[in-house]
Amino acid sequence: MGKGVSGSELKSRRFCVCVTGSVAIFEGVRLVRELSKKFNVNVIVVMSETAAEWIPPLLFEWASGETPIVKLSGKAEHIRVFEEGFECVVVYPATVNTICKMANGICDTSVTLFLAVALGLKLPVIMAPAAHLSLYANPMVQECVEKLKSLGVRFTGPRLEEGKAKVALVEDVLEIILETAEEKDLMKKRLSGVSFLITAGPTREYIDDIRFMTNSSSGKMGLALAKEALNQGADVTLVIGKGSTVAPPPGIRSIWAETTQEMTDAALSEIDRKKQDVIISVAAISDFTFKKFEGKIPSKEEISVKLTPLPKLVEIIREKYPSTYMVGFKAEYNVSDEELIKRAKNKLKESKLDMVVANDVAKEGAGFGTDTNEVIIVDEKIIKKLGKLPKTEIAKIIIDLIAEKIDLTQKEIKIIKNRP
Numbered sequence: 397m398g399k400g401v402s403g404s405e406l407k408s409r410r411f412c413v414c415v416t417g418s419v420a421i422f423e424g425v426r427l428v429r430e431l432s433k434k435f436n437v438n439v440i441v442v443m444s445e446t447a448a449e450w451i452p453p454l455l456f457e458w459a460s461g462e463t464p465i466v467k468l469s470g471k472a473e474h475i476r477v478f479e480e481g482f483e484c485v486v487v488y489p490a491t492v493n494t495i496c497k498m499a500n501g502i503c504d505t506s507v508t509l510f511l512a513v514a515l516g517l518k519l520p521v522i523m524a525p526a527a528h529l530s531l532y533a534n535p536m537v538q539e540c541v542e543k544l545k546s547l548g549v550r551f552t553g554p555r556l557e558e559g560k561a562k563v564a565l566v567e568d569v570l571e572i573i574l575e576t577a578e579e580k581d582l583m584k585k586r587l588s589g590v591s592f593l594i595t596a597g598p599t600r601e602y603i604d605d606i607r608f609m610t611n612s613s614s615g616k617m618g619l620a621l622a623k624e625a626l627n628q629g630a631d632v633t634l635v636i637g638k639g640s641t642v643a644p645p646p647g648i649r650s651i652w653a654e655t656t657q658e659m660t661d662a663a664l665s666e667i668d669r670k671k672q673d674v675i676i677s678v679a680a681i682s683d684f685t686f687k688k689f690e691g692k693i694p695s696k697e698e699i700s701v702k703l704t705p706l707p708k709l710v711e712i713i714r715e716k717y718p719s720t721y722m723v724g725f726k727a728e729y730n731v732s733d734e735e736l737i738k739r740a741k742n743k744l745k746e747s748k749l750d751m752v753v754a755n756d757v758a759k760e761g762a763g764f765g766t767d768t769n770e771v772i773i774v775d776e777k778i779i780k781k782l783g784k785l786p787k788t789e790i791a792k793i794i795i796d797l798i799a800e801k802i803d804l805t806q807k808e809i810k811i812i813k814n815r816p
């Protein structure tokens with residue numbers, strides 16, 4: 397298959413599989429399942445409304461692990477999905493209706509709209525037509541096929557079997573996907589095969605059953621890191637605090653957690669399950685908890701609460717996983733750069749981290765809720781001071797620094813350790 401290229405090289409790539417209203421739709425389920433479970437590709441399925449009448453989207457959700465897109469919403473999925481880095485579109489099965497609409501620039505279904513955007517972005521598009529011989533032989537259909545071919549769209553099938561036109565076999569579609577991926581250099585990005593767990597956003601500690609203590613962390617920095625790692629080919633799991641104001645994109649396994657305990661449990665269970673190579677703890681996890689009151693504390697009554705320190709998640713993880721590459725964030729308030737570096741270095745040592753990203757949240761445009769940040773990155777050797785930058789740019793610098801620490805020249809991922 398694929399001239400010696402193995403499907404495992406597609407691990408963590410992001411493909412969009414469009415399915416349309418043909419009886420061959422069942423084959424689409426098998427393709428999605430193979431891509432997602434065997435090749436570990438992140439697949440988002442887009443279904444035409446006709447396709448969704450034929451097969452419940454739930455079956456494709458089972459096959460891909462993601463909720464399929466049938467109707468577009470105000471979130472403009474046709475733009476968002478590609479912004480998030482989905483890089484190849486496969487239409488399997490492709491009806492004549494969708495082929496002809498695409499060739500004529502019509503975009504009146506979720507599938508045709510996705511295809512129009514993919515063409516505009518010059519992304520690789522693979523189509524596997526499913527149609528009766530007579531329907532496919534229609535000169536207008538052939539004209540559309542030729543037009544799409546001239547625009548770079550690849551076709552596989554239909555194949556002839558006992559005088560009948562049949563949609564291409566799943567194996568043939570996989571083969572053309574591998575060939576295309578190889579040609580378009582979709583294989584092996586810098587962080588292909590590296591897995592990340594990132595915590596993001598705030599946690600909540602309840603005083604009684606309705607009131608809680610939290611902070612204004614938005615989850616933006618953690619999400620920017622998750623997206624950047626994903627763009628560089630990593631497999632990313634995000635454990636995200638419920639108070640976050642951001643929504644994780646498809647392609648990132650996201651687990652929502654509310655309290656510190658929930659975030660700790662979620663992170664530990666994901667790490668136990670997957671043994672990620674890199675862990676970045678960005679979440680503004682509460683350092684304290686309360687002895688919670690039952691029900692609602694009556695108003696107008698003066699009460700005292702006692703704050704009890706909580707164990708540090710990074711230290712729990714480090715205890716269990718001594719060799720995982722771990723990055724921690726440290727937020728301080730109104731301190732000098734020298735003091736910030738000193739505290740970051742202390743944290744590096746105390747929590748046995750490999751890198752600490754520190755910031756002073758008292759500074760304007762730094763820290764919680766903002767789109768920018770101003771950080772100092774510290775590890776055993778480097779101290780990198782970054783002026784005020786968008787969180788997306790800071791994320792790129794941090795992920796690049798982490799990638800430099802990971803020796804990808806060997807097949808096995810080797811983390812270059814330099815922990816104090």
Ligand SMILES: Cc1cc2nc3c(=O)[nH]c(=O)nc-3n(C[C@H](O)[C@H](O)[C@H](O)COP(=O)(O)O)c2cc1C
Nearest residue numbers: 416417418419444446447491492493494505526527
């Ligand atoms: C039983 C049945 C089978 C069909 N099979 C096909 C097919 O294999 N290929 C095709 O191009 N159209 C087929 N059609 C027609 C499409 O479902 C129809 O053109 C529809 O509008 C396609 O919408 P879509 O391209 O948005 O999914 C079939 C229709 C029915 C009722």
